[in-house]
Amino acid sequence: MSSKQKKEPMQPLRQWGPAVALAWFIPGGGHFLLKRYGRAGLLFASVVLMFLLGLMMRGHFLKPQSGDLLTIVIYYGGFLCNLLSGIPYLLATWLGYSQPDMAGAVHDYGTKFLVTAGLLNVLAMVDAYEIAVGKKD
Amino acid sequence: MPKVNLSHFEAALLFSLFTSIVLGVVTKRTDRERLIYGLYCFACFVAVLFGLGWLMYFGHR
Numbered sequence: 621m622s623s624k625q626k627k628e629p630m631q632p633l634r635q636w637g638p639a640v641a642l643a644w645f646i647p648g649g650g651h652f653l654l655k656r657y658g659r660a661g662l663l664f665a666s667v668v669l670m671f672l673l674g675l676m677m678r679g680h681f682l683k684p685q686s687g688d689l690l691t692i693v694i695y696y697g698g699f700l701c702n703l704l705s706g707i708p709y710l711l712a713t714w715l716g717y718s719q720p721d722m723a724g725a726v727h728d729y730g731t732k733f734l735v736t737a738g739l740l741n742v743l744a745m746v747d748a749y750e751i752a753v754g755k756k757d
Numbered sequence: 758m759p760k761v762n763l764s765h766f767e768a769a770l771l772f773s774l775f776t777s778i779v780l781g782v783v784t785k786r787t788d789r790e791r792l793i794y795g796l797y798c799f800a801c802f803v804a805v806l807f808g809l810g811w812l813m814y815f816g817h818r
Contacts, residue, residue: 659782666775666782673771676761717758726761729768736772740779747783757786 636752643748645706647741650748663744671708671737679730680721681713698731701738704745708737766806773802 643650648664651657682698685691702709719727750756763771781795 662778662782666778670772670775673761673763675758677763677768678760725765726763726768729763729765729772733768733772736776740776743779743783 631753636749639748639752643745654751667737667741674730674733677726677730678719679734680719701735704738
């Protein structure tokens with residue numbers, strides 16, 4: 621039973637913090653810091669290419685918006701996912717990328733690509749955490 | 758920033774490709790397992806893509 625299992629103590633922040641922070645800021649950066657260069661390159665290429673394709677399809681950056689529950693979940697969640705892409709999102713914002721929400725399949729795909737790039741980066745951050753604390757090779 | 762106009766199929770295929778690469782990289786423990794899992798995920802994405810495509814085709818007839 622899971623309730624009877626002993627909880628593993630949390631590893632110290634200094635052991636995994638830098639890898640996870642770098643993994644957020646630069647996709648694949650956590651793996652690079654942990655000397656997993658091949659995997660770092662694949663993660664960087666996948667997340668950044670997905671983000672760039674989202675921009676080239678003129679996807680829309682979701683911003684927090686209040687309303688009914690579904691609206692809140694979609695817009696706050698989308699904003700959070702965009703933010704989790706790290707430096708690509710910050711750079712695009714700082715360089716003035718601002719695309720209004722437009723009707724059309726290509727724009728819609730672009731928005732989904734931008735959100736998914738952030739979600740894929742979350743997976744990379746979790747993997748970097750597991751490698752840093754020794755749960756994975 | 759150049760603008761691209763991808764078809765549904767091209768966009769979904771690229772989405773599948775990048776997602777499969779990341780899923781393969783982060784979920785398994787050896788390179789061989791990662792490669793096989795990445796290919797498996799990509800095949801599943803493509804199979805669902807064609808399945809849903811035909812479903813919508815017959816749904817709209």
